Amino acid sequence: MNPEIERRRTFAIISHPDAGKTTLTEKFLLFGGQIQVAGAVKSNKIRKTATSDWMEIEKQRGISVSTSVMEFDYKDYKVNILDTPGHQDFAEDTFRTLTAVDSCIIVVDGAKGVETQTRKLMEVCRMRNTPVIIFVNKMDREGRDPFDLLDELEQELQIGVRPLSWPINQGVKFKGVYNIYENELNLFTPDKQRVTEKVSVDVNSGYLDECIGAQDAKQLRDDLELVAGVYPEFDVETYRAAEVAPVFFGSALNNFGVQELLDCFVKIAPSPRPTKAEERDVNPDEPKFSGFIFKITANIDPNHRSCIAFCKVCSGKFVRNQPYLHVRNGKTIRFSSPTQFMAQRKSTIDEAWAGDIVGLPDNGVFKIGDTLTEGEKIHFRGLPSFSPELFKYIENDDPMKAKQLEKGINQLMDEGVAQLFVNQFNGRKIIGTVGQLQFEVIQYRLENEYNAKCRWEPVHLYKACWIESGDEAELENFKKRKYQYMAKDREGRDVFLADSGYVLQMAQEDFKNIKFHFTSEF
Numbered sequence: 001m002n003p004e005i006e007r008r009r010t011f012a013i014i015s016h017p018d019a020g021k022t023t024l025t026e027k028f029l030l031f032g033g034q035i036q037v038a039g040a041v042k043s044n045k046i047r048k049t050a051t052s053d054w055m056e057i058e059k060q061r062g063i064s065v066s067t068s069v070m071e072f073d074y075k076d077y078k079v080n081i082l083d084t085p086g087h088q089d090f091a092e093d094t095f096r097t098l099t100a101v102d103s104c105i106i107v108v109d110g111a112k113g114v115e116t117q118t119r120k121l122m123e124v125c126r127m128r129n130t131p132v133i134i135f136v137n138k139m140d141r142e143g144r145d146p147f148d149l150l151d152e153l154e155q156e157l158q159i160g161v162r163p164l165s166w167p168i169n170q171g172v173k174f175k176g177v178y179n180i181y182e183n184e185l186n187l188f189t190p191d192k193q194r195v196t197e198k199v200s201v202d203v204n205s206g207y208l209d210e211c212i213g214a215q216d217a218k219q220l221r222d223d224l225e226l227v228a229g230v231y232p233e234f235d236v237e238t239y240r241a242a243e244v245a246p247v248f249f250g251s252a253l254n255n256f257g258v259q260e261l262l263d264c265f266v267k268i269a270p271s272p273r274p275t276k277a278e279e280r281d282v283n284p285d286e287p288k289f290s291g292f293i294f295k296i297t298a299n300i301d302p303n304h305r306s307c308i309a310f311c312k313v314c315s316g317k318f319v320r321n322q323p324y325l326h327v328r329n330g331k332t333i334r335f336s337s338p339t340q341f342m343a344q345r346k347s348t349i350d351e352a353w354a355g356d357i358v359g360l361p362d363n364g365v366f367k368i369g370d371t372l373t374e375g376e377k378i379h380f381r382g383l384p385s386f387s388p389e390l391f392k393y394i395e396n397d398d399p400m401k402a403k404q405l406e407k408g409i410n411q412l413m414d415e416g417v418a419q420l421f422v423n424q425f426n427g428r429k430i431i432g433t434v435g436q437l438q439f440e441v442i443q444y445r446l447e448n449e450y451n452a453k454c455r456w457e458p459v460h461l462y463k464a465c466w467i468e469s470g471d472e473a474e475l476e477n478f479k480k481r482k483y484q485y486m487a488k489d490r491e492g493r494d495v496f497l498a499d500s501g502y503v504l505q506m507a508q509e510d511f512k513n514i515k516f517h518f519t520s521e522f
């Protein structure tokens with residue numbers, strides 16, 4: 001493989017809010033020399049607010065596109081970290097970001113174990129066969145027994161685990177981690193700012209007893225023996241095949257266990273992997289450029305009303321000012337100011353390789369999932385839309401602005417803010433989202449960016465599911481029977497709007513030849 005591509009590591013750090021994602025990201029940037037002191041990276045996390053006030057959240061989030069991708073060189077590697085919002089109302093945003101990564105690091109709070117959001121994110125990783133490494137954080141706090149935690153990770157995340165580092169005691173007695181991968185001991189000297197020193201020590205030597213005391217030394221030896229007995233030898237191929245997740249213990253805040261994680265990560269994490277297009281698999285090593293848009297960020301600051309489309313380079317080399325084919329609309333586009341991102345700034349770039357993320361200024365020509373190539377008509381498959389969880393009718397609140405509203409809704413849907421369904425019975429538009437916040441986001445943005453006013457009206461729905469059947473007659477019969485609950489999505493596909501779990505279950509039982517799908521890709 002081209003060495004430029006081979007050395008790239010494009011990944012996301014994901015976690016349930018508060019597990020320590022921001023802290024860990026920051027420590028990585030510290031090691032990468034992107035920032036000099038901890039505390040410099042602004043969290044895109046949303047602090048818990050009593051109200052779900054969109055403006056307040058926006059202020060906190062700072063809609064800062066510059067933290068969407070952070071890239072730095074570490075040793076011989078080029079590391080691209082993709083940032084994901086922690087707030088669950090923006091889960092779709094996170095899911096889409098996961099389509100652009102080659103691997104993930106999952107941060108778990110050692111005291112809390114696996115939490116809801118961790119579980120959901122892991123589901124997406126599993127769907128896409130994304131290799132994951134787990135970092136069990138906050139070992140400086142009283143937590144749970146590491147073996148229990150490993151069992152929980154295995155069960156809850158449905159993946160084999162293999163510890164590659166091991167904590168020596170925890171909480172106030174936390175003494176450090178033994179690096180199983182490198183056979184080294186890293187003693188704990190709490191230091192929030194600098195990198196700590198490592199000690200090389202044979203676990204069976206008396207020196208270990210000197211370092212950590214006889215009791216902890218015995219415990220460590222017993223634990224390591226058990227680890228070796230219970231877990232199979234670490235095999236990097238099972239990790240890359242997404243069958244086994246290596247587990248590291250540490251404390252991001254105290255910069256402990258972090259370098260072990262990063263050092264091992266760059267060595268074992270996959271370099272850019274082939275990307276599936278509808279027509280064929282695209283290899284990163286192919287000479288010609290191709291890429292897809294996985295995220296569009298609008299800048300809500302009225303003084304800088306611009307969007308940035310984030311393009312993942314899937315193959316070859318992206319070059320500034322080259323003509324590229326926008327496959328969906330058949331037009332050729334040149335980009336004169338593509339950007340790349342570093343901790344707190346972005347800069348114009350001349351080229352980018354497979355694995356990199358390029359920011360493209362967008363004035364409404366892109367939709368999530370759009371493909372760019374040097375001319376070949378291929379279509380990358382993005383992440384399917386998930387069946388939304390909340391539904392509302394969207395109504396025009398200013399009759400003079402119907403056109404603006406229509407345009408605004410269409411563009412926001414292109415950006416992937418929410419999903420639109422049109423009820424075939426009454427022609428009314430229904431917006432489906434994964435979180436309450438998105439309704440506020442839509443209303444706010446329609447008003448501020450499109451000068452249109454919308455109003456929400458309740459609609460009582462339980463689930464929207466895409467239906468299909470090889471049995472045309474049965475499908476027609478179903479649509480007739482359920483005509484009040486049939487809708488079309490933006491691609492014109494049939495969607496059944498079930499108003500209760502019971503109704504859905506009955507429908508599934510009564511119409512055995514119809515398949516009910518809960519994601520839009522099948």
Ligand code: GDP
Binds near residue numbers: 043138
């Ligand atoms: P995120 O929501 O996952 O990005 O979490 P943050 O990185 O913002 O961390 C949440 C809180 O946990 C912050 O108050 C951190 O200071 C704290 N925290 C992070 N890592 C550690 C750790 O290793 N030990 C302890 N005790 N606290 C930590």
